Amino acid sequence: MRRVRVRVVDQHSVARNVCRLWIEAESPVSWTPGQFFHIRVGEGTEHVLRRPISLCEAADDRRFALVYRVIGAGTRWLADRRPGEPLDVLGPLGKGFPLHSGDRRALLVGGGVGVPPLVQLARELRRQGTAVISVVGFREAADVMLVEELAARGQVRVVTEDGSAGTRGRVTDALTNDVVDGADRFYACGPTPMLRALQERLGRRMPGYVSLEERMGCGIGVCMGCAHLCRTPDGGTAYRRVCTDGPVFPVEEVVFS
Ligand SMILES: Cc1cc2nc3c(=O)[nH]c(=O)nc-3n(C[C@H](O)[C@H](O)[C@H](O)COP(=O)(O)OP(=O)(O)OC[C@H]3O[C@@H](n4cnc5c(N)ncnc54)[C@H](O)[C@@H]3O)c2cc1C
Ligand code: FES
Numbered sequence: 001m002r003r004v005r006v007r008v009v010d011q012h013s014v015a016r017n018v019c020r021l022w023i024e025a026e027s028p029v030s031w032t033p034g035q036f037f038h039i040r041v042g043e044g045t046e047h048v049l050r051r052p053i054s055l056c057e058a059a060d061d062r063r064f065a066l067v068y069r070v071i072g073a074g075t076r077w078l079a080d081r082r083p084g085e086p087l088d089v090l091g092p093l094g095k096g097f098p099l100h101s102g103d104r105r106a107l108l109v110g111g112g113v114g115v116p117p118l119v120q121l122a123r124e125l126r127r128q129g130t131a132v133i134s135v136v137g138f139r140e141a142a143d144v145m146l147v148e149e150l151a152a153r154g155q156v157r158v159v160t161e162d163g164s165a166g167t168r169g170r171v172t173d174a175l176t177n178d179v180v181d182g183a184d185r186f187y188a189c190g191p192t193p194m195l196r197a198l199q200e201r202l203g204r205r206m207p208g209y210v211s212l213e214e215r216m217g218c219g220i221g222v223c224m225g226c227a228h229l230c231r232t233p234d235g236g237t238a239y240r241r242v243c244t245d246g247p248v249f250p251v252e253e254v255v256f257s
Helices: 073-079 116-127 147-151 192-202
Strands: 003-015 018-025 036-039 051-054 063-069 086-093 105-111 131-138 155-160 185-189 208-211 227-231 237-241 248-250
Touching: 018 073, 051 063, 051 073, 063 073, 063 116, 105 116, 105 192, 116 131, 116 147, 116 185, 131 147, 147 155, 185 192, 192 208
Parallel strands: 105 131, 105 185, 131 155, 185 208
Antiparallel strands: 003 018, 003 086, 018 063, 036 051, 036 086, 208 248, 227 237
16 A cells, blocks of 8 residues: 655646645655555544546646536545645555556547546557657537647547537547557547447547546555456456556446446
């Protein structure tokens, strides 16, 4: 278990009900894109479970940005934190996105608050010389976020369900041949229906990774609260822990019910 002492450096809104929180760890930590922090919320015992939030950007090995949607009591508490305040954090936890240095082009696909972990991934891919094209989908214009950050690392296509920004539709509608052809691999994070659709649409065309979201308890592999059904090499299935075996899995391993 990696407990890290961190302080809030900055916090502001980046889209409707979405905050970017910069934190600074007291000492350096190692990280990979796609890992997450497990954050204790509340002052007393009213919230027993920590909240998992992905690493969005790493300025170095001490300063990290987390981008999260305010949806319930825990994220509301987090949104009220101010610069200088301490946070009780475990992490970064889990297995992030593997990088393949020989790839010439990678396709990144994100939906809603699945977009944040793709930002640091895009940076790392560019750093190793892999061209990046990102397709990101949101409900409407007010929800669009992190497009500039992704555009600094490659091409970006924005899709909204109502057409108020980018093109109208869902991310899968934007996976036209000019976007998909030539990609060596895809990386995706977003709602389960989107990941299921990507498994069907892209899974046979190229290797890929999906980052799963499950409700979490301990975050460190003990409680099995985050178990997700996966395929095993012998042709069977078994439950795997999203917190420690994932959250990122090779797309062909995941069983979507
Ligand atoms: C590996 C991982 C990475 C994540 N990264 C991000 C991120 O970068 N940005 C972001 O906005 N959200 C992210 N989420 C979802 C985020 O954890 C939930 O939105 C958050 O926990 C909600 O807490 P709450 O107290 O505000 O909501 P409540 O609904 O009050 O939460 C009640 C309980 O349900 C859990 N819960 C609720 N929704 C989710 C959910 N979608 N996934 C998992 N647990 C949930 C909470 O952790 C809490 O234990 C991630 C989830 C996982 C599993
Ligand atoms: S959250 Fe406890 S095992 Fe994953």
